[in-house]
Amino acid sequence: MNPNHPQKHIITYSTPSPGAATSSVTGGDVTEKGKNMWDEEDAGVDELLAMLGYKVKSADMVDVAQKIEHLEGVLGNDDELSQIASDSVHYNPSDLNSWLESMICELNPSPEPPMIDDSFMNATLPDSELQAIAGNAIYPPLKKLKPNCSSSSSASASASSTYNPNPNNLNQNQVVLVDSQENGIRLVHTLMACAEAVQQENFQLAESLVKQAGMLAVSQAGAMRKVATCFVEALARRIYRLSPPTPQDPPAFSDLLQMHFYETCPYLKFAHFTANQAILEAFAGKKKVHVIDFGMKQGMQWPALMQALALRPGGPPTFRLTGIGPPSGDNTDHLQEVGWKLAQLAETVHVKFEFRGFIAGSLADLEPAMFDLRTDEVLAVNSVFELHQLLARPGAIEKVLSAVKEMKPELLTVVEQEANHNGLNFLERFTESLHYYSTLFDSLESSGTGSGGLDGGGILPVTNQDKFMSEVYLGKQICNVVACEGTDRVERHETLTQWKIRLDSAGFEAVHLGSNAFKQASMLLALFAGGDGYRVEEDNGCLMLGWHTRPLITTSAWKIR
Amino acid sequence: MAGSNEINANEAKKVVPLHTWILISNFKLAYNMLRRPDGTFNRELAEFLDRKVLANTVPVDGVYSFDVVDRATSLLNRIYRCAPRESESGRQLGAGIIELEKPLSSTEIVPVIIFFHGGSFTHSSANSAIYDTFCRRLAGLVHGVVVSVNYRRSPEHRFPSAYEDGWETLKWVHSRSWLLSGKDSKVHVYLAGDSSGGNIAHHVAHRAAVSGVEVLGNILLHPLFGGEERTESERKLDGKYFVKLQDRDWYWRAFLPEGETRDHPACNIFGPRGSSLEGLNFPKSLVVVAGLDLVQDWQLSYVEGLQRSGQDVKLLFLKKATIGFYFLPNNEHFYTLMEEMKNFIKSGVC
Numbered sequence: 020m021n022p023n024h025p026q027k028h029i030i031t032y033s034t035p036s037p038g039a040a041t042s043s044v045t046g047g048d049v050t051e052k053g054k055n056m057w058d059e060e061d062a063g064v065d066e067l068l069a070m071l072g073y074k075v076k077s078a079d080m081v082d083v084a085q086k087i088e089h090l091e092g093v094l095g096n097d098d099e100l101s102q103i104a105s106d107s108v109h110y111n112p113s114d115l116n117s118w119l120e121s122m123i124c125e126l127n128p129s130p131e132p133p134m135i136d137d138s139f140m141n142a143t144l145p146d147s148e149l150q151a152i153a154g155n156a157i158y159p160p161l162k163k164l165k166p167n168c169s170s171s172s173s174a175s176a177s178a179s180s181t182y183n184p185n186p187n188n189l190n191q192n193q194v195v196l197v198d199s200q201e202n203g204i205r206l207v208h209t210l211m212a213c214a215e216a217v218q219q220e221n222f223q224l225a226e227s228l229v230k231q232a233g234m235l236a237v238s239q240a241g242a243m244r245k246v247a248t249c250f251v252e253a254l255a256r257r258i259y260r261l262s263p264p265t266p267q268d269p270p271a272f273s274d275l276l277q278m279h280f281y282e283t284c285p286y287l288k289f290a291h292f293t294a295n296q297a298i299l300e301a302f303a304g305k306k307k308v309h310v311i312d313f314g315m316k317q318g319m320q321w322p323a324l325m326q327a328l329a330l331r332p333g334g335p336p337t338f339r340l341t342g343i344g345p346p347s348g349d350n351t352d353h354l355q356e357v358g359w360k361l362a363q364l365a366e367t368v369h370v371k372f373e374f375r376g377f378i379a380g381s382l383a384d385l386e387p388a389m390f391d392l393r394t395d396e397v398l399a400v401n402s403v404f405e406l407h408q409l410l411a412r413p414g415a416i417e418k419v420l421s422a423v424k425e426m427k428p429e430l431l432t433v434v435e436q437e438a439n440h441n442g443l444n445f446l447e448r449f450t451e452s453l454h455y456y457s458t459l460f461d462s463l464e465s466s467g468t469g470s471g472g473l474d475g476g477g478i479l480p481v482t483n484q485d486k487f488m489s490e491v492y493l494g495k496q497i498c499n500v501v502a503c504e505g506t507d508r509v510e511r512h513e514t515l516t517q518w519k520i521r522l523d524s525a526g527f528e529a530v531h532l533g534s535n536a537f538k539q540a541s542m543l544l545a546l547f548a549g550g551d552g553y554r555v556e557e558d559n560g561c562l563m564l565g566w567h568t569r570p571l572i573t574t575s576a577w578k579i580r
Numbered sequence: 581m582a583g584s585n586e587i588n589a590n591e592a593k594k595v596v597p598l599h600t601w602i603l604i605s606n607f608k609l610a611y612n613m614l615r616r617p618d619g620t621f622n623r624e625l626a627e628f629l630d631r632k633v634l635a636n637t638v639p640v641d642g643v644y645s646f647d648v649v650d651r652a653t654s655l656l657n658r659i660y661r662c663a664p665r666e667s668e669s670g671r672q673l674g675a676g677i678i679e680l681e682k683p684l685s686s687t688e689i690v691p692v693i694i695f696f697h698g699g700s701f702t703h704s705s706a707n708s709a710i711y712d713t714f715c716r717r718l719a720g721l722v723h724g725v726v727v728s729v730n731y732r733r734s735p736e737h738r739f740p741s742a743y744e745d746g747w748e749t750l751k752w753v754h755s756r757s758w759l760l761s762g763k764d765s766k767v768h769v770y771l772a773g774d775s776s777g778g779n780i781a782h783h784v785a786h787r788a789a790v791s792g793v794e795v796l797g798n799i800l801l802h803p804l805f806g807g808e809e810r811t812e813s814e815r816k817l818d819g820k821y822f823v824k825l826q827d828r829d830w831y832w833r834a835f836l837p838e839g840e841t842r843d844h845p846a847c848n849i850f851g852p853r854g855s856s857l858e859g860l861n862f863p864k865s866l867v868v869v870a871g872l873d874l875v876q877d878w879q880l881s882y883v884e885g886l887q888r889s890g891q892d893v894k895l896l897f898l899k900k901a902t903i904g905f906y907f908l909p910n911n912e913h914f915y916t917l918m919e920e921m922k923n924f925i926k927s928g929v930c
Binding site for chain 1: 593598599601602603605606608609610612613614616617622624625627628629631632633634635636637638646647648649650651652654656658677678680681706707709710713907908909910
């Protein structure tokens with residue numbers, strides 16, 4: 020570790036309060052050798068292979084070599100077996116030992132069970148954009164791990180920390196430039212200089228720079244212009260101390276903005292899809308299921324899950340959904356409206372359904388006892404873009420994770436933005452978010468109006484309004500990251516690496532999403548992504564959706580250790 | 581069958597360090613699963629298995645990287661640059677600021693190497709961990725810039741897609757004001773590639789020579805060539821050191837236009853359908869051949885072909901090396917290669 024390397028300290032906003040578990044708080048501070056949580060888990064990992072993306076303990080090297088040799092012997096000249104290996108589900112390829120182990124188990128000669136009938140997979144229901152791509156989630160591969168094999172997936176879940184071959188990933192800055200941005204580079208420099216001035220509290224300089232940036236911004240075109248304008252506005256709000264720093268929107272409006280974002284680009288669809296895949300797998304074979312959605316909004320995630328449950332062989336389970344939402348401020352109970360629509364859908368697909376809405380100002384206000392948890396039910400807790408908001412208040416995230424644990428869910432699904440917008444250093448935060456949102460806006464740019472998804476499939480085209488509202492949606496996030504502080508700053512995004520540390524210390528371990536979910540997500544992208552460039556990536560059992568080489572959101576699944 | 585695989589595994593184990601054996605064998609195992617007998621390719625599983633790395637504008641070992649996308653073609657290049665030795669304009673790079681306004685240098689010559697990753701035209705990407713690592717090393721080695729091309733791959737995109745992407749990148753590189761260097765203020769371009777990347781580098785260089793676009797040198801690391809005829813090295817080494825001839829055949833079938841043979845000029849450079857390079861302003865070449873690579877006879881006849889055409893070529897023959905020896909710095913061939921590449925570039929620069 021180069022001691023001269025600029026270090027980024029990942030320290031959570033909250034300080035440990037008396038009585039709180041001394042768990043999550045300081046994570047990944049790499050200057051403290053040996054105290055780093057990673058060091059413990061990564062101890063004895065072979066460095067040469069680590070550089071190339073593989074995590075193999077030095078002590079396991081010979082074992083790994085033997086496994087490879089064994090598999091070569093088994094698969095070497097056998098096309099059929101190779102095909103079977105290819106079609107089976109793979110998990111976490113970085114953990115070579117487990118990956119090889121699971122293949123060995125998979126391929127142990129045994130009478131082959133009949134192939135799965137997938138003709139149901141393309142069933143659609145009216146008024147729904149998302150096809151129920153049920154696939155292996157409902158119909159798990161019939162080949163199970165042989166009982167005498169070590170439980171490789173759970174072993175690998177605990178063995179693999181969130182691993183990144185870049186040893187400096189806590190101090191990392193990923194930039195994807197789109198061609199024309201060479202002209203915009205002066206604008207970027209000006210924005211950075213302005214942020215630097217703000218950090219140094221040189222507000223006179225900052226004022227002059229933000230004006231310059233504003234003028235440069237309007238001379239740009241496309242995504243560069245839009246994202247720069249958002250950052251200029253956010254900087255201006257901070258410099259001129261506008262109060263409140265960002266306007267408070269009624270939840271109905273925020274929901275509306277998010278819906279347009281949902282229509283415009285595949286990020287939310289990906290999030291819902293991958294989370295649902297994990298939930299379906301967790302619910303396999305269960306007769307009574309309960310989902311608690313931490314951010315109900317318009318309930319866009321649930322019709323697809325309901326359809327998938329409806330199509331299960333042996334019939335759907337009883338499906339209970341508890342949706343949490345913020346107070347609406349205008350006395351309408353919009354949660355009930357959403358619940359009612361879902362109930363109507365449930366009736367058309369013949370799923371026994373129950374809905375309950377909870378209004379809460381913060382997730383930290385919730386107690387397990389409120390949820391009427393039933394012992395004969397399997398529970399999944401789902402959080403899409405909700406957890407990061409808790410980082411704005413001391414102790415909140417710990418409280419919520421602790422409450423989740425108490426509820427004993429089978430699964431906790433988490434979708435979060437893949438970025439660190441929660442660093443203590445303003446300039447770093449600014450830089451990170453500038454690059455993150457630039458990439459996001461670039462991807463929106465390629466979701467052309469009127470082209471929407473691919474031809475056929477009855478997919479609604481992306482309208483100008485969708486695009487515009489998506490930009491407003493993202494612009495508000497930018498404003499919050501840049502112009503707000505303290506409890507107002509709720510867009511405290513953190514990376515998978517950081518979330519892993521928190522969840523680990525709260526007593527959760529990762530449930531790996533496999534190549535089947537990856538493949539289906541890729542297929543979904545091909546259907547719904549308006550533009551080229553969207554990519555799904557696997558990272559230590561979690562799935563990320565990004566634009567070209569930059570991951571932008573991550574779906575992960577967790578269970579109690 | 582299984583027996584001969586075991587013997588071959590032991591052969592390979594004798595000549596490479598354990599890490600290398602594991603790395604290359606792991607790829608071989610995975611790749612076997614991805615190629616289907618009917619010529620299709622399990623692309624989703626391939627992307628799932630491939631270990632990728634993010635670019636990073638924060639310098640690591642003195643080298644930083646960022647990606648550039650051409651919106652019209654979706655072609656992506658990853659750029660590697662050396663962090664300046666003294667900070668320019670008082671600002672430390674690492675705050676995500678990329679220098680795209682000034683040339684690389686107005687006094688010194690800074691080499692720009694366009695790199696084409698290997699993978700038999702089918703596997704890997706510019707952001708694959710093995711290639712990101714290699715490109716970083718290369719950039720640091722020559723104190724220059726490396727542009728790693730994320731070219732379109734087969735079987736989804738056959739000949740000549742990869743060559744076209746290479747050509748577009750060459751033109752793009754030549755037109756970047758921020759890649760200029762030297763008192764003569766031009767972009768000092770080299771082409772490099774391993775395996776299929778070496779093949780691409782040759783073809784792009786050929787087109788450049790014909791079109792009058794300057795390329796100062798080619799570095800081909802066990803480049804992928806072939807032909808219909810079976811050579812002695814192919815017979816002798818088939819299946820011995822990680823590679824089977826039938827796999828090579830599969831990749832050619834996936835890359836070449838359907839129905840074509842391996843005597844297609846993309847594959848068999850100096851074969852019956854190849855064109856002469858005589859009289860062309862073809863760049864000087866450094867061709868590296870691994871002595872345990874079954875393709876070596878084709879690579880050696882490529883070298884001879886260049887010589888016959890009156891072109892400047894240096895052969896680096898590494899007798900005991902297998903394919904992929906340059907992925908890990910754990911063997912002497914690696915260091916020999918680094919030294920040779922450094923000298924090759926340097927001699928062009930002075």
